[in-house]
Amino acid sequence: MFSVIMPAFNSEQFIEKAISSVLNQTYKNFELIIIDDKSDDGTCNIIEKYLKEDQRIIFHKLNVNSGPANARNLGIKASTGRYIAFIDSDDIWMKDKLEKQLEVFEKEECAVCFTSYIKVFSESNTKKDRIVQSRCSLGFNDMLWLNLIGCSTAAYDTKKCGKALMPSVRHAEDYAMWLSILRDGNEALGILEPLVRYNVRQNSESQGKIMAALGHWRALNLYGSGSKIKTLIHFTYYAIWHIFINKLKI
Secondary structure: OEEEEEEEOOOOOOHHHHHHHHHOOOOOOEEEEEEEOOOOOOHHHHHHHHHHHOOOEEEEEOOOOOOHHHHHHHHHHHOOOOEEEEOOOOOEEOOOHHHHHHHHHHHHOOOEEEEEEEEEOOOOOOOOOEEEOOOOEEOHHHHOOOOOOOHHHOEEEHHHHOOOOOOOOOOOHHHHHHHHHHOOOOOEEEEEEEEEEEEOOHHHHHHHHHHHHHHHHHHHHHHOOOOHHHHHHHHHHHHHHHHHHHHHHO
């Protein structure tokens, strides 16, 4: 069984489509664990509507806003499935995502499976949607350069790496988790087909890049190679990529 973890905070504009994309999966053996991080809009009302319609949904309300990493970790701890998958409350899965990932897990026996995704700029009139292509496979050394695993595309096998939690590395929690999983010798395999629509929120882009860079630096220091020189080299590459190279693709 898959345990699908969805943190939610003030997501009333998007969460219906996110929930529906999980419930409409061709592979039906899953539980959807939604953790509301103290929303103050209509998010909880929408979740509760779906809660009455599908017994696979498990809903937790937090009394204090504590960030998406803590919400995801609470979901992971409450999960009962072998495979842990993640989706943000403003993203959308293609209907056969879980089915295709299960095929990879069963055939290849990898620890992590991720996919290509479509970057959607729904709140922008100037930027066009584009595909972010996954790699065929990733190891620890590959991930030291860039975070090449989109969180909403990924799932991991608890029989390979236990119930891996997201470390307290603000704005790079998922990256730190992938590093911690892969540095133990595990492998991540990618599905080249884009199976997720990832929504880029306009109001978080500029500030988000700065905070993401700080988080990336902290993750490398905590879970990277251990060499200060190598950490600086890896971070410099990350900065150049996001300031110059990646900007040309948008």
